[in-house]
Amino acid sequence: MQSYAGIAAQVAAQIRAGRWAPGDRLPTHRALAAEWGVAIATATRVFTELKRLGLVVGEPGRGSFVRDRSIRLVPPEYGPGPDTVYADLSVTQPLSPRRAELLRTALRDLAGAGDLDALLRQQPPGGRPADRGVAAEFLGSRGIDAESDRVFLTAGVQHGLDLVARAALSPGDVVAVDALTYPGFKMLAHAHRLHLAPIPVGPDGPDLDAMEELCLRRRVRAVYTMPTLHNPLGWVLGEQARDRLVRIARANDLMLIEDAAYAFLAEPAPAPLVSRAPERTYWLSSLSKSVAAGLRFGLLVTPPSGKATMTHTLRVHMASPPGLVAAVAVGWLADGTVDALEDAARRSAEEHQRVLRAELHDMDLLAHPRSYFAWLPIDPQQRMDRVAAELSRRGVRICTAEMFATTPHVRHGLRIAVGSPLAELPAALAAVRDALDAVPLG
Numbered sequence: 557m558q559s560y561a562g563i564a565a566q567v568a569a570q571i572r573a574g575r576w577a578p579g580d581r582l583p584t585h586r587a588l589a590a591e592w593g594v595a596i597a598t599a600t601r602v603f604t605e606l607k608r609l610g611l612v613v614g615e616p617g618r619g620s621f622v623r624d625r626s627i628r629l630v631p632p633e634y635g636p637g638p639d640t641v642y643a644d645l646s647v648t649q650p651l652s653p654r655r656a657e658l659l660r661t662a663l664r665d666l667a668g669a670g671d672l673d674a675l676l677r678q679q680p681p682g683g684r685p686a687d688r689g690v691a692a693e694f695l696g697s698r699g700i701d702a703e704s705d706r707v708f709l710t711a712g713v714q715h716g717l718d719l720v721a722r723a724a725l726s727p728g729d730v731v732a733v734d735a736l737t738y739p740g741f742k743m744l745a746h747a748h749r750l751h752l753a754p755i756p757v758g759p760d761g762p763d764l765d766a767m768e769e770l771c772l773r774r775r776v777r778a779v780y781t782m783p784t785l786h787n788p789l790g791w792v793l794g795e796q797a798r799d800r801l802v803r804i805a806r807a808n809d810l811m812l813i814e815d816a817a818y819a820f821l822a823e824p825a826p827a828p829l830v831s832r833a834p835e836r837t838y839w840l841s842s843l844s845k846s847v848a849a850g851l852r853f854g855l856l857v858t859p860p861s862g863k864a865t866m867t868h869t870l871r872v873h874m875a876s877p878p879g880l881v882a883a884v885a886v887g888w889l890a891d892g893t894v895d896a897l898e899d900a901a902r903r904s905a906e907e908h909q910r911v912l913r914a915e916l917h918d919m920d921l922l923a924h925p926r927s928y929f930a931w932l933p934i935d936p937q938q939r940m941d942r943v944a945a946e947l948s949r950r951g952v953r954i955c956t957a958e959m960f961a962t963t964p965h966v967r968h969g970l971r972i973a974v975g976s977p978l979a980e981l982p983a984a985l986a987a988v989r990d991a992l993d994a995v996p997l998g
């Protein structure tokens with residue numbers, strides 16, 4: 557009789573050869589057991605192995621399906637091998653397993669009760685007024701008081717940042733950023749021909765003395781900042797730092813661009829900048845980190861003086877989220893689903909962080925206890941690209957400081973994202989340790 561591993565290898569080869577298309581339903585455990593002449597328990601192990609290989613997804617009560625591998629979890633070139641861990645420590649995705657089921661229910665409810673024709677009409681810039689009202693109420697429950705005409709529905713934070721750049725910045729503008737910052741903002745600044753002025757960073761936040769000095773030397777237009785759960789360093793700025801940042805912004809007439817993509821993970825946190833300086837802050841968040849990045853749904857709050865230009869920008873680019881997405885997402889804002897998923901994400905992130913702390917207990921990690929990632933500073937003598945390449949060989953994907961750096965003068969480091977399933981995490985983290993040991997200094 558064949559072993560589960562042997563059968564899994566053969567079924568994996570059939571999947572890779574295209575016997576089934578992405579999304580196709582696979583035979584049931586019982587049918588597979590009959591086909592291969594093995595016990596059902598063995599068939600179950602085959603499916604577990606196929607899931608581990610990233611070839612199959614299972615949906616409770618519905619069966620197993622061929623995963624769409626065009627949406628990659630790991631780089632294509634790393635096939636499984638004896639040393640292969642096959643994990644992705646680069647993606648900071650939500651960890652919720654329930655979301656597919658929630659979407660199914662939401663679509664069913666929408667089909668039964670919604671005014672579907674309204675969703676098919678051109679959506680007003682920034683979303684339908686009722687939806688913006690719900691979004692404003694949701695933000696109010698989180699301590700952000702903004703009239704609904706300052707709340708715009710977007711297709712996520714990255715989209716919102718692009719809108720801010722179009723509506724409120726011009727090519728050549730100087731934007732102060734942390735020396736390590738979100739790579740998406742670096743790319744966006746490049747595309748909009750903005751000049752990034754790096755501010756040195758420490759474990760607790762940016763060096764605000766350096767920011768003040770910068771404002772004396774250069775005409776700075778804006779600050780891009782993540783005060784509540786910084787990517788990649790995980791800090792949450794305290795009250796004093798926030799107040800000082802606002803004072804600097806007011807003294808130098810700076811616009812504040814507050815990226816709150818991960819802020820929900822750090823709740824309760826000090827009040828956001830948008831509440832302290834609403835006259836000059838663009839605040840952005842989305843459901844990417846709490847619900848699903850593929851939903852492409854976010855919220856943008858503009859200062860009162862920025863709302864007319866933002867409306868115009870959205871009209872020019874026809875860039876509001878599709879009505880269908882907005883209907884589902886706003887429904888989840890209103891009915892408590894987002895609250896529940898955020899709560900679950902916090903607990904899950906906390907659990908993953910505990911595993912991370914345990915596995916790499918002797919390393920100097922910087923991380924918020926409820927974050928999807930941690931920052932591991934590494935020896936300046938050690939080449940980060942070699943460590944990443946060594947990890948790649950072991951089937952583990954990771955981000956190096958280079959992606960986040962806005963200046964060459966930053967400490968080397970790795971960002972370890974812990975979105976992988978808990979079962980895989982220890983092996984992947986052990987691979988990080990082994991790769992660091994395997995790559996010589998110099």
Ligand SMILES: Cc1ncc(COP(=O)(O)O)c(C=O)c1O
Pocket residue numbers: 648711712713714715738740782787815817818841842843844849853854
């Ligand atoms: C700090 C930060 N902002 C924004 C984003 C992108 O968010 P969205 O999917 O809403 O565009 C990310 C994604 O990794 C991020 O890390």
